[in-house]
Amino acid sequence: MSKLTQSFVRTIEKPGSYHDERGLILRVSALGTKKWLLRYQLNNRRHDLGLGAFPAVSLKAARLAVDTYRLDLSQGIDPLSKRALLDAPQTLPAPAVVTFRIEAERYIKTHRQSWKNARHAQQWSHTLRDHVYPLLGDMPVACVDTEHVLDVLTPIWNNIPETAFRLRNRMELVLDAAKARKLREGENPARWRGHLDKLLPRQKRAKMPFSAMPAEEVGPFIRRLDSLASTAARACELLIYTACRSSEVCDARWSELDLAAGLWTIDALRMKAGKTHRVPLCPGAIQVLTQQRGKHPLYVFPNARHSASLPGNALRRVMQQLQASEFVPHGFRSTFxxxxxxxxxxxxxxxxxxxxxxxxxxxxxxYNRGDLLEKRRQLMSAWAAYIQAGASEVFNPCPEPD
Known part of the structure; x- marks a missing residue:
């Protein structure tokens, strides 16, 4: 028995996807429009084929279309490829259908080298995989319109606003690239100003400073960190001793380190400002790094599978484990x-x-093009001395610079 009825299709207004038999889906957008889709599996991949909008295409007509396409599938014919062939000019060979997924992955591959670190590319891939590909991944990039973009953004717009806003920008860039490659025409449906800003509510994204641990608590916290045997705990210690960013610490490579000279040289591509940064290493930092020797040939702090560097959220998990979840790793820079x-x-x-x-x-x-390395070495030694004094619960005044 069918799951949908004509009266239900006519009266339903709540946004969502409503399933009929044999893969037929009625999708109601946030704007109230209703479209038919056929969802099918071919070569172990899911595909969505548009069948038209209601009421121009009735429930009965949509079911008849599904029967036709299911017959093609039983003969090994892909309905999407068949439609592209029929729609193309007969005098020209049918072009390959470029889906949103294909175009997005091409964009990431093209721009990966210009991004500061591999983590940015991972964020792109993961957000698209989690939120966009399930709805638009197999859709021809030429067919993506405003309703499709809203279907992606509306469920997460207020729940995870930062991710939603970044995701909107990423979709806009992918669709701009597709237009530049003549794969689509018209205005970009993911454009914000003058378009989506009129269709989505304004987000409340108050900028709050990073929650920083008071300096007098850092020494006792280091002592508690030292009681843990995990890689993430060692990374958190190095972050505190060097006042570096989480990404700089988690992605640290052995090739950047000269422990004999007490120096860590971070490549410009990994720095927020795009400049090479030399970090003086105090004895405490060198001790942390020495403990990591032999764990991975490339990364100082490998992940649990030893397949890549430590993920940034591992440091936050360590702080939660030590009941310091009210503070964030980045806050140690403010503390310092x-x-x-x-x-x-x-x-x-x-x-x-x-x-x-x-x-x-x-x-x-x-005019000032030096990096004041030796003066910074004195500063970081004073910081380490302050931390270690706190770890032993003995207060010693910080030394003044020479």
Whole structure:
């Protein structure tokens, strides 16, 4: 017996997908429009074939179309490929159908080299895989319209706003690239200004500062970290001792390190500012790195499968394990900067360069092209001494710079 009725199809208004028999689906968009789809499996992949909109295509007509396409499938004929062949000019060979998935993967491959680190490409791939491909992955990129974009974004727009907004931008870039390659025409349905900003509610994305652990709690926290044997705990220790970003620590490579010289040189491609950054290593940081020797030939902090570097959320999980979930790993940079300002006499530019921040004064930056490595080494040694004093519950004043 069929699952849908004519009265149901006519009256349903709630957005969603409603299944009939043999793969027929009625999709109701956030705008209230209703379209028919045939969902089928071919060569172990799922495909969605549009059958037209209701009421122009009735329930009965949609079922008859499904019967026709199911007959093609029983003979090994792909309905999507057949439609593309019939729609193409008869004097020209039928072009291959380029799906949104194919175009998105081409975009990622093309631009991967210009992105600062591999994690950015992973974020692209994972968000598209989780939120876009289930709905649009096998759809011809030329057919993606505003309703399809809204079907992707509406369920996550308010629940995970940051991901939703980034995902909208990624869809826009993929569709722009498709238009540039003459795979589609018309306006970009994922465009924000003057288009989706009129169809989606404004997100409330208040910018809050990263929650930072007070400096006096860092020493005892390091002592608790030292009690854990995990790779993530060692990475968190290095992050604290060096005041580096999570991505810089988690993706650290042995080729960047000179432990004899106490120096870590991070390639410009891995830095937020796009500049090579030299990090002086205090004895505590060197001890952490020494403990990681032999665990992976490339990465200092490999993941559990030893197939790649440690994921960034591993540091947050360690903090949760130690009941410090009210703070975030990135907040240790703020902790360090506040401590340096309030407890030492090191110049501001030394403290900022320790965080790999660019000088705000462009003229000053143009003339000052050094990285103040030795002065930063003194600063980081003072920071390490402060941490270790806190770890032993003994307070020692921070030394002043030479």
């Amino acid at each position: 900067r506040t401590w340096a300002a309030e407890n030492t006499l090191f110049p501001r530019e030394v403290c900022e360069m320790a965080l790999a921040h660019s000088l705000e004064d462009k003229v000053e930056a143009a």
